[in-house]
Amino acid sequence: MELTKEELELFKTQGYLVLRNFADSKECDAICDIAKAHLKHKIPPIETESEYNDILDASVVTVRRLRQVYHRDRVFKEWMENKKIRPILKQILGESPLITLAHHNSIMTKMPQSSTQTSWHQDIRYWSFSNDQLLSVWLALDEEHDQNGVLEFIPKSHRMNYSPNQFDQKEYFLSDYAPNYNLIKTKQSTTLEKGDVVLFHCKLLHRANKNSTEQAKISFVYTVKSASSKALENTRSSSYPEIHLD
Numbered sequence: 153m154e155l156t157k158e159e160l161e162l163f164k165t166q167g168y169l170v171l172r173n174f175a176d177s178k179e180c181d182a183i184c185d186i187a188k189a190h191l192k193h194k195i196p197p198i199e200t201e202s203e204y205n206d207i208l209d210a211s212v213v214t215v216r217r218l219r220q221v222y223h224r225d226r227v228f229k230e231w232m233e234n235k236k237i238r239p240i241l242k243q244i245l246g247e248s249p250l251i252t253l254a255h256h257n258s259i260m261t262k263m264p265q266s267s268t269q270t271s272w273h274q275d276i277r278y279w280s281f282s283n284d285q286l287l288s289v290w291l292a293l294d295e296e297h298d299q300n301g302v303l304e305f306i307p308k309s310h311r312m313n314y315s316p317n318q319f320d321q322k323e324y325f326l327s328d329y330a331p332n333y334n335l336i337k338t339k340q341s342t343t344l345e346k347g348d349v350v351l352f353h354c355k356l357l358h359r360a361n362k363n364s365t366e367q368a369k370i371s372f373v374y375t376v377k378s379a380s381s382k383a384l385e386n387t388r389s390s391s392y393p394e395i396h397l398d
C-alpha cells in the first residue's frame with residue numbers, strides 16, 4: 153500500500169496524516185488483550201501519571217504507558233514490523249525506515265478518571281538525533297474522542313521556528329502565553345476509530361485530553377527514522393537498538 157501524491161503532500165505540509173481503517177479489528181483486539189494483561193499487572197518498564205504531574209500522589213500507581221513493548225510480546229513486535237506500512241514510511245522518509253526502540257516504543261493509555269491531559273509538546277524535545285527525519289505511528293485500539301483523550305495536532309507546526317519563551321521549563325508549549333494563542337487556535341482534534349493509524353512528525357505540536365469516561369483508552373505508538381538520522385552518542389536515543397525495516 154502506498155500514499156497518493158496528495159496524501160504524501162498532506163503529510164509534508166500538515167505534519168500528520170490519518171490512515172483510516174488501516175489495521176483489522178482482530179489484530180487490534182489481539183494487541184489490546186496482551187496490553188491489558190501487562191497493564192493489569194503493571195509489568196515494568198512503565199511510566200506513571202505521577203511522574204508527569206507533580207501534584208499527584210506518587211504512592212498511587214496509575215500507568216500512563218507501558219514502555220519497551222517491542223520485546224514484551226510477539227504480537228507487539230509483529231505490529232511494529234508489519235509489512236503493509238513500510239512502503240508508506242519509506243515514501244515519507246525517502247528511504248527504508250528503522251524503528252528506534254529508545255522512544256515511543258509504547259502502549260499509551262489514558263485510564264478512566266485518574267488520567268491527566270497531555271500538554272502541548274513536540275516529541276523531539278527529549279530526543280537526540282542528527283536531524284528531524286523521525287515520525288511516530290499511532291494505532292487506535294478502540295475509539296478515541298473528545299471524552300476519552302482525543303489527540304490534537306497543530307497543523308504545520310513542525311515547520312515553524314519558535315523562541316524559547318514559548319515553552320516552559322519542561323519544554324511544553326505554553327497554552328497561557330498570549331503569543332501562542334493564535335497558533336493554538338488552529339488545532340485539529342483527531343477523532344479515531346479502532347484500527348485507524350495516525351502518522352505524525354516528531355516536531356509537530358500535539359496534546360491529548362484527559363479521559364473522563366469509565367473505560368481505559370489504549371493506543372499503540374512507535375517511532376521510525378531514516379538511516380540519515382543518527383542517534384547522538386551517549387544519549388538515551390543511542391542507548392537502545394534500532395531495527396531495520398527493509
Ligand SMILES: O=C(O)CCC(=O)C(=O)O
Pocket residue numbers: 260261262269270275301358359360
Ligand atoms: O497522552 C497521550 O495520549 C499522548 C501522548 C503523547 O503525545 C506523548 O507522550 O508524546
